[in-house]
Amino acid sequence: MRHTKNEEPAIFNLQNSQFKSAYFNLVHHPLEKQGVDFWWIDWQQGGARGQNKVDPLWLLNADHFQDSELRHPGEGLILSRYAGPGSHRYPVGFSGDTVASWESLKFQPYFTSTASNIGYTWWSHDIGGHMRGTYDGELSLRWLQFGVFSPILRLHSSNNIFMGKEPWNYEQSIKLAMVKLLQLRHKLVPYLDSENYRTHAEGLPLIQPMYYGHPNDEITYHVPNEYQFGSEMVVAPITTPTDSETGLASTKVWLPKGTWYDMVTGLTYHGDRFFTTYREMTNYPVFVRAGSIIPMTKNYMSSLNQLPQEIELKLFTGEDGEYEMVEHQGEQVAKTVFQWHEKQQRLTITTLDAQDLVPVDRRYSVTLIGSEGKVERQTATEVAFQDYRITDQSEKVASLIKSRLQFAKISFEEKQSIWKMFISRNRGDLLQFLSTIENDEIRGMITELVEK
Missing domain, CATH: 2.60.40.1180 (Golgi alpha-mannosidase II)
Structure with missing residues (x-):
């Protein structure tokens, strides 16, 4: 109590066990009980490093993650600045306070995809720009389009009532397009969750520079704003007006x-x-x-706390294809394999679900892209088409x-x-x-x- 009575400052030092205990037990845990879900660790970089002193931001990332994971297993989520190589182990990262400008947007796809080169696969950016700039609905819309096809979708701006990135802050045409994009992001959750699980289990980044999949093609090193988005998509964001x-x-x-x-x-x-x-x-x-199968939720308003009863499959025809959808609740995992047989015009569905996570009454709807056909037969394990033809x-x-x-x-x-x-x-x-x-x-x- 001496420091309190004398109004002496508490020296920030996470390497001091007493300070660390007070930091979590007296300050942060009570706030979590009031409703704080996760912490944004911002602006704590320390310049002095050495044998006996560790960068405080690196310690904050590790300690906050471990504290959250210990108290809420499977929910060790924090958002933080980059704290150097190795810091990808703990937080969702972000690219710093972006300026609301086309030049800033142009840099983000390259910055986000190449973050995978040091393991920082869950990388985020301030969609629409954090500060400065002027009102530009087109810029904000193009940035959101990129954001929907990013690892983390995070609208953000400075504390300025005119900089909010919510759709209702823009003219009607921009607003409606933004709403549809946000709905699309929710519908893509089965695909995103499957690809993110592979990041967790196999270290495969959701976003990869083009040279990851095609290292022998020289041109892939010269398309910095283009990237692979999961195993099935290639995205080339528009970053100019x-x-x-x-x-x-x-x-x-x-x-x-x-x-x-x-x-x-x-x-x-x-x-x-x-x-x-x-x-x-x-x-x-x-x-x-062609041959890709993209699983999506049928209803963008469906709860993310339970597995959906209906899955919509976007089937891009023309070639045979296979996709493994991964779903989880906590530590439990269910896998469903979809296989498209082009010549037989047939989709087979194999569920590998040892924990009975998948709803017993789950329904699949299939949308053919590039071809047309009527469903001839549909069961829990197969969808067959007739009158099949290229569109x-x-x-x-x-x-x-x-x-x-x-x-x-x-x-x-x-x-x-x-x-x-x-x-x-x-x-x-x-x-x-x-x-x-x-x-x-x-x-x-x-x-x-x-x-x-």
């Missing part, structure tokens, strides 16, 4: 060999090539390989080209000329005509859809 003439934003993409689908439009793209992709404000470049994408491509021309700020005569060449169905003549267009963006937004 909309072009004034096309009304579209663009980004460079390299896809590995094979057939790929745009997750949003369902259009197919041929891999083993480098190209520029263009997207409307509410669209974003996420590509899924004709020509109408969808024509509609998208017409839409892009409609909103482009070029002359009506030039729009008409491009459209006439397109509907002539002569691909060679169209590409030759497009090569004469001086505006790179106008030429590129049509060429992408013709050459895909």
Whole structure:
């Protein structure tokens, strides 16, 4: 009590056992009883390190995690700054106070994916920017699109009533797009949880630079804003504003060999090539390989405290495929293997559930991407299709080209000329005509859809 009576400061020193006991037992544990779920360890870096002194931030990360894990097994969650190599063992990390700017957003995908190079797989960023900047709904929307396909989804801003990143702080079109994105994130929980379990069990990062999967392809070292998102997706975030003439934003993409689908439009793209992709404000470049199976919740409002009774499977057809969905409650784990047999037009479902976690009345709905077919037979272990055929994408491509021309700020005569060449169905003549267009963006937004 001497320090209290004399109003002497308590020297912060987690290497002192008495201080450490008071720090947790007298300060933090009572606050947790009042409702604090986890702690954000911020701004405690110490410059002095040596044989007898450890960086206080590193100690805070380790001690807070161990204290939480001891008292609440399986819930040792904290958020913290980077504390040097090895600190990935304890906290969810974050990239510091980002500035609300396009330059800042442009750096985040590279920063997030390469954090995996030192084991920091659960890395987060201040979605929309933490400080400074000006109101920019497009910037915030593009940042949220990247955030949905990040390890941690965390909207954040400084203590400024005008900087809030909630959807209702933006104009209607931006607001609605943000709401759909947040709903999509919740629907993706079965996929995210499966991939995060593999991070926990096997050390496989949810986000990986492209050279992880394709180390012998030189180009993968030159697409810093592109990354693998789990085992099934490739994401190329848009980090630049909309072009004034096309009304579209663009980004460079390299896809590995094979057939790929745009997750949003369902259009197919041929891999083993480098190209520029263009997207409307509410669209974003996420590509899924043919044969992939993405498990999602059917209802975005479903509780995360219990396993869902209904799972929606997005099945990207064209190749055989297999995906293992992992679910857990506490230390208990259930695994379900989905196998797609393209020639047999049949999906098999095998549940490996020793703890009876999966609801006995679970239902699966299957959405085919790239093909069409009617469900001929469905049981708890199999879904078979009939009248199966590849979807004709020509109408969808024509509609998208017409839409892009409609909103482009070029002359009506030039729009008409491009459209006439397109509907002539002569691909060679169209590409030759497009090569004469001086505006790179106008030429590129049509060429992408013709050459895909």
